[in-house]
Amino acid sequence: MSLSEISEQPAGYNFAYLDEQTKRMIRRAILKAIAIPGYQVPFASREMPMPYGWGTGGIQVTASIIGPDDVLKVIDQGADDTTNAVSIRNFFARTAGVAMTSRAEEATIIQTRHRIPETPLHTGQILVYQVPIPEPLRFLEPRETETRKMHALSEYGLMHVKLYEDIARHGHIATTYAYPVMVEDRYVMDPSPTPKFDNPKMHMSPALQLFGAGREKRIYAVPPHTKVVSLDFEDHPFSVQEWPDTQCAMCGAEGVYFDEVLLDDRGGRMFVCSDTDYCERRQAEGHFGHLHASGGAGAAAPENR
Amino acid sequence: MRQDPSPDSGAIWPGFSAPALQSQSAFRTVMLALSEPGKVREATERVNAPDPLNPVAAMVLLTLCDVDTSVWLDAEMRAHRELSDFIRFHTGSTIVESPSRAQFAFVSSSRRVPDLKNFAQGSDSYPDRSTTLIVQTEALTNDAGTLLQGPGIETSIRLGIAPLSDTFWDCVRSNHRQFPRGVDVIFCTNTHLAGLPRSTRLASGA
Amino acid sequence: MYVAVKGGETAIANAHRLFAARRRGDTSVPGLQLEQIVGQLAFAVARVMSEGSLYDRELAALAIRQAGGDLIEAIFLVRAYRTTLPRFGYSEPIATDRMRAARRISATYKDLPGGQLLGPTFDYSHRLIDFSYDPDAGPDEPALAAHGVASDLPRVTDLLGADGLMEADPLAGSDMVGDLTRDPLELPAARDLRLQNLSRGDEGFLLALGYSTQRGYARTHPFAGEIRIGEVELEFDAPEFGFAVTIGTIEVTECQMINQFKGSAKVPPQFTRGYGLVFGQSERKAMSMALVDRALRWREFDEEPGAPAQDEEFVLSHSDNIQASGFVEHLKLPHYVDFQAELELLRKMHAEIAANASSAQTSAREAAE
Numbered sequence: 079m080s081l082s083e084i085s086e087q088p089a090g091y092n093f094a095y096l097d098e099q100t101k102r103m104i105r106r107a108i109l110k111a112i113a114i115p116g117y118q119v120p121f122a123s124r125e126m127p128m129p130y131g132w133g134t135g136g137i138q139v140t141a142s143i144i145g146p147d148d149v150l151k152v153i154d155q156g157a158d159d160t161t162n163a164v165s166i167r168n169f170f171a172r173t174a175g176v177a178m179t180s181r182a183e184e185a186t187i188i189q190t191r192h193r194i195p196e197t198p199l200h201t202g203q204i205l206v207y208q209v210p211i212p213e214p215l216r217f218l219e220p221r222e223t224e225t226r227k228m229h230a231l232s233e234y235g236l237m238h239v240k241l242y243e244d245i246a247r248h249g250h251i252a253t254t255y256a257y258p259v260m261v262e263d264r265y266v267m268d269p270s271p272t273p274k275f276d277n278p279k280m281h282m283s284p285a286l287q288l289f290g291a292g293r294e295k296r297i298y299a300v301p302p303h304t305k306v307v308s309l310d311f312e313d314h315p316f317s318v319q320e321w322p323d324t325q326c327a328m329c330g331a332e333g334v335y336f337d338e339v340l341l342d343d344r345g346g347r348m349f350v351c352s353d354t355d356y357c358e359r360r361q362a363e364g365h366f367g368h369l370h371a372s373g374g375a376g377a378a379a380p381e382n383r
Numbered sequence: 384m385r386q387d388p389s390p391d392s393g394a395i396w397p398g399f400s401a402p403a404l405q406s407q408s409a410f411r412t413v414m415l416a417l418s419e420p421g422k423v424r425e426a427t428e429r430v431n432a433p434d435p436l437n438p439v440a441a442m443v444l445l446t447l448c449d450v451d452t453s454v455w456l457d458a459e460m461r462a463h464r465e466l467s468d469f470i471r472f473h474t475g476s477t478i479v480e481s482p483s484r485a486q487f488a489f490v491s492s493s494r495r496v497p498d499l500k501n502f503a504q505g506s507d508s509y510p511d512r513s514t515t516l517i518v519q520t521e522a523l524t525n526d527a528g529t530l531l532q533g534p535g536i537e538t539s540i541r542l543g544i545a546p547l548s549d550t551f552w553d554c555v556r557s558n559h560r561q562f563p564r565g566v567d568v569i570f571c572t573n574t575h576l577a578g579l580p581r582s583t584r585l586a587s588g589a
Numbered sequence: 590m591y592v593a594v595k596g597g598e599t600a601i602a603n604a605h606r607l608f609a610a611r612r613r614g615d616t617s618v619p620g621l622q623l624e625q626i627v628g629q630l631a632f633a634v635a636r637v638m639s640e641g642s643l644y645d646r647e648l649a650a651l652a653i654r655q656a657g658g659d660l661i662e663a664i665f666l667v668r669a670y671r672t673t674l675p676r677f678g679y680s681e682p683i684a685t686d687r688m689r690a691a692r693r694i695s696a697t698y699k700d701l702p703g704g705q706l707l708g709p710t711f712d713y714s715h716r717l718i719d720f721s722y723d724p725d726a727g728p729d730e731p732a733l734a735a736h737g738v739a740s741d742l743p744r745v746t747d748l749l750g751a752d753g754l755m756e757a758d759p760l761a762g763s764d765m766v767g768d769l770t771r772d773p774l775e776l777p778a779a780r781d782l783r784l785q786n787l788s789r790g791d792e793g794f795l796l797a798l799g800y801s802t803q804r805g806y807a808r809t810h811p812f813a814g815e816i817r818i819g820e821v822e823l824e825f826d827a828p829e830f831g832f833a834v835t836i837g838t839i840e841v842t843e844c845q846m847i848n849q850f851k852g853s854a855k856v857p858p859q860f861t862r863g864y865g866l867v868f869g870q871s872e873r874k875a876m877s878m879a880l881v882d883r884a885l886r887w888r889e890f891d892e893e894p895g896a897p898a899q900d901e902e903f904v905l906s907h908s909d910n911i912q913a914s915g916f917v918e919h920l921k922l923p924h925y926v927d928f929q930a931e932l933e934l935l936r937k938m939h940a941e942i943a944a945n946a947s948s949a950q951t952s953a954r955e956a957a958e
Binding site: 131191254 | 776911925933
C-alpha cells in the first residue's frame with residue numbers, strides 16, 4: 079500500500095470503524111458481562127483514533143453493538159453539545175452513518191459520560207457508559223492482583239471500612255460521584271463517575287446498561303431489571319445530592335441535577351439543568367426559569383445570592 | 384435468494400452475504416436474548432448450513448466464533464464432516480475434543496444436553512472463562528414451561544423447551560448455585576432463540 | 590443568554606483549522622518533505638516506530654509531520670493506524686547474531702570475535718552547538734572498513750554461556766509468545782509480555798526506572814555485555830511454501846546486559862541477563878529496557894523486592910505513553926458534574942458546621958442565663 083493510499087483512507091474503514099474480528103472479541107466480552115452482572119470482563123481493548131480516557135471504552139462498545147437502524151444519542155456531563163460528545167457523535171456519523179438524536183426517549187443507544195438522563199429510560203434502550211477506572215476498589219488497593227482476589231471472594235470489607243472512616247472524619251460518606259454499588263448482592267461495581275444522584279436510576283432500570291473502560295481494558299454490564307444498591311450503613315443511609323430551594327434558571331425544574339454557572343466575581347451564580355435535553359423539552363412545553371429570555375414567566379424568585 | 388450448494392457438489396456453503404451488517408443484527412438478537420433471559424425472540428439473520436446445524440445455531444456460530452475461539456461439537460454434529468469443514472472455513476475456529484476446553488459448544492438436540500458440569504466453568508477470579516452452549520431444539524415458548532427469575536427478568540417468565548432431557552433443569556439449578564462460575568446457554572430452533580445465562584434461577588418451587 | 594456549553598461543533602472545527610495553520614508555520618518557508626524527516630530526523634523516526642509498534646519509516650515520518658513534531662502524538666497516530674491493519678501471520682524470531690551490524694560494542698571485553706565496531710554514534714562527540722553546520726553541504730565521506738559491515742558476530746552472552754558462566758536464555762525454545770495488543774494483559778505477566786510492554790514503553794519512563802536501579806533501587810550490577818545496531822532479515826514461514834522466506838529487513842538496536850551472578854545448591858553461580866530490543870537506532874531505550882527487564886526478574890533469583898523498577902504491576906501499567914497521556918490529558922474534558930457533586934457536599938458540611946456553631950452558642954447563652 080502506498081503512502082498516498084494510506085493517507086486518503088478514511089472511506090475504507092469498516093462499518094462503525096472496528097474490524098469484524100475486533101467486534102466479535104468485544105461482543106463475546108459483552109455477552110459474558112451480561113451473564114455475570116457487575117463482573118469486569120477483561121477484553122483486548124484496541125487503540126482508537128481518539129485518546130484513552132476520552133471515551134474509547136464506550137466507543138468500542140457502541141461500535142460493536144450499533145446497526146444502521148439505531149438512533150444514537152451522545153452526552154457528556156448530561157449535555158449533547160459538549161465538545162467531546164460532539165466529537166464522538168461525529169465519529170459515528172462518519173463511520174456508521176446512523177441517525178442521531180438529542181431526545182432521550184427516541185434514542186435506541188445512549189452513550190454517556192458522567193450522567194444518566196433525567197428522562198426515564200424504557201425497555202429496549204441501551205445505555206453505554208464511558209468508564210475511566212472500572213475497579214471500585216482501585217483507590218483502596220491499587221493492585222489488580224489483589225482486587226481480583228477480593229472480587230473472587232466477594233470480600234468487600236475494605237470498602238465498608240473506607241466509607242465508615244469518611245463518616246467518622248466528615249460526618250458524611252465523602253464519595254459524591256463514582257459511588258460504589260452492589261449488583262445482585264454479589265459484585266461491588268463502579269457506576270462510572272456519574273454523581274451519586276444518578277445511582278438510584280440504575281436500580282431495576284428497564285434499559286440494558288453496558289460499561290466500557292478502554293484504557294483499563296474492561297467491559298461490564300447491568301442487564302435490565304437488575305438489583306443495583308448503593309452501599310451504605312443502617313445509621314447512615316444512602317442519600318443523593320439536593321439543592322434546597324433551587325430551580326433551573328432556564329426551565330424552572332426542581333429536584334434535578336444542576337450545573338452551576340458563575341455569573342460574576344461577586345458570588346452571582348445560577349443553576350441550570352445538567353441534562354440539556356430535559357431542560358429544552360421543559361422549555362418547549364412552556365416551563366421557564368427566572369433567567370429565561372422569555373422573562374421568566376411562571377418562574378419563582380431570582381436566585382442571585 | 385441465496386442458492387445452497389447441492390449436497391454432492393463438494394462446495395462450501397456460503398455464510399453471511401453482508402458480514403458487517405448481518406452479524407451486527409444477529410449479535411443484537413443474541414445480546415437481547417441473554418440480557419432478557421427466557422424471552423423467546425425471532426432470529427432474523429438465519430444462515431443455511433450443513434446438517435445437523437440449524438439456521439439459528441449457524442447464525443450464532445458465524446456471529447461469535449472465529450480464529451480466536453475454540454468450538455466443541457457433540458457426537459451427532461461431529462459425525463458430519465461437511466459441518467466441520469463449514470466451521471473451519473467460515474470461522475477458522477479450533478474444533479476441540481474436550482468440552483472443558485471449549486469456549487463454544489454446539490449440541491444437536493435439547494433431547495440430549497450433556498451434563499453442564501462437563502464444560503468450562505470459569506474460575507472464581509475469571510468466571511468469564513467458561514463455555515457458552517448453543518443447544519438446538521424444536522420448540523420454544525413463553526406460554527408454558529419452567530418459571531424463571533433473575534437479572535433481566537422483570538418479575539418472572541415461563542420458558543418451555545421441547546424436547547428436553549430429563550436432567551436439564553437439575554443441571555441448571557446446580558449451574559446457578561455456583562454463580563459467578565458456570566455456563567451460559569442459548570437455545571435455537573429453526574427460527575427463534577432464547578437465552579439462559581448462569582445468572583438465571585428457577586423460581587422457588589419450580 | 591446561556592451559551593456556556595453551546596456551539597461545540599463550530600468551536601471544534603475552528604480549533605482544528607487554527608491548529609493546522611499553526612502547524613504549517615510560515616508558508617513562505619518550504620514544507621517539510623517526508624524524505625527529509627526519514628533521512629535527517631532518523632532518531633525521532635526510530636522512536637515513533639518503536640513506541641508505535643509498527644516498523645514503517647515513511648509512515649512514522651508522516652505521523653511526525655502531522656503531529657508537528659510532538660513525538661507522543663505521532664506515536665499515537667501510528668498506534669491508531671496499526672490497530673486497523675489485518676494480521677497475516679507471525680514472522681520467525683529475528684536472528685540478531687546474523688545482524689549486518691553498523692555498530693557493535695562490548696563493555697566487557699577489550700576485543701572479541703567480530704571486533705569492536707564503533708559505528709555511527711553521538712558518543713565521544715563534544716556537545717557544542719555547531720553554528721557553522723550547513724545542511725546543504727555534503728558530509729565528509731565516511732571511512733568504512735574494507736569488508737563493509739560485519740555480519741558474523743557471535744553474541745557475548747553465548748561466548749560466556751559456552752563456559753557455563755551465563756544463565757541459559759530462559760526464553761530460548763519457546764515458540765509461541767503472547768501479544769498484549771491482542772489479549773488483555775494478565776498479571777503477573779510472563780517475561781515475553783513484559784518485554785513487549787517495555788519495548789513499546791515510553792523511553793523517558795524506562796530511562797528513569799533504569800537509572801533508579803543504578804542508584805540503588807534494585808541494584809543489579811549491570812555490565813553492557815553488548816550493544817549492536819544493524820539490519821536483520823525478517824523471515825516468514827508461510828504454510829504454502831513449507832519453508833521460511835525473507836520478506837524484508839529491519840533495523841534494530843539490541844542490548845544484552847550482563848548482571849549480578851546467581852547460583853544455587855544445584856547450579857554454580859552464573860551471570861544473569863537483562864534484555865533490550867527496539868526498532869531503529871535507540872541505544873538509550875534499549876539499555877534502559879534491559880535494566881528494567883533484569884530488575885523485573887527478581888522473583889527468579891530470590892531477590893528482595895520493593896523497588897519501583899521491580900514492581901511489575903506498577904511498571905507495566907504505567908509504561909505506555911499513549912495510555913498515560915490520554916488519561917492525564919482527559920482532565921481537560923469537562924468535569925463539572927463531578928465537581929458540582931463535590932461542591933454540594935462541601936457546602937452541606939459548611940452549613941452543618943455553621944448550624945452546630947450557632948446552636949452551641951445558643952445553648953451556651955441559655956446555660957449562662
